[in-house]
Amino acid sequence: MGWLFILIAAMAEIVGVVGLRFYSQKKTLRNxxxxxxxxxxxxxFLYASFNYLQLSIAYVVWVGIGTLGAVLVNMIFFxxxxxxxxxxxxFAIIIGVAGLKAFA
Incomplete structure (x- = not known):
């Protein structure tokens, strides 16, 4: 369950980054x-994941996925x-996050 929460948290973070980009360009209530x-x-969801996973692992995976997603969305769409x-x-971020999880 913790990993599902991390995945949802990371996807929501990517939505937040896109919203931040939109809001910085046009200040509407929607954005x-x-x-x-x-x-x-x-x-x-990050907070909820702490009930299932170690904080250090959950946080690093959340940051890694969120960073990758934000960079990829900005490269592809913006x-x-x-x-x-x-x-x-x-790729270095992917290897680092995978390494932290593998050796935790």
Whole structure:
């Protein structure tokens, strides 16, 4: 159950990042609700995951998935740079998170 909560929290964080981007461009109530709702949902599910997983593992996986998702969404949908260094960094995050989970 904890891993499901982390996955939901990370997806909600990505929604929050998209909402933040929209809100920074156009300050509407809709964009504000996406921004605040995404991050609020994310924190709620992250907190719930602590009942099942070690805080250090849950937090690192949440940050890793959220960071990857935010970077990929911005690269795919908002035209951010897709250079080699960014792609290599994405793989480094994946390897780091997997390593922390594997050796925990």
């Amino acid at each position: 504000l609700l996406i921004y605040i709702g995404g991050f609020g949902t994310s924190f709620a 035209g951010e740079s897709k250079n080699f260094a960014r792609i290599a960094s994405i």
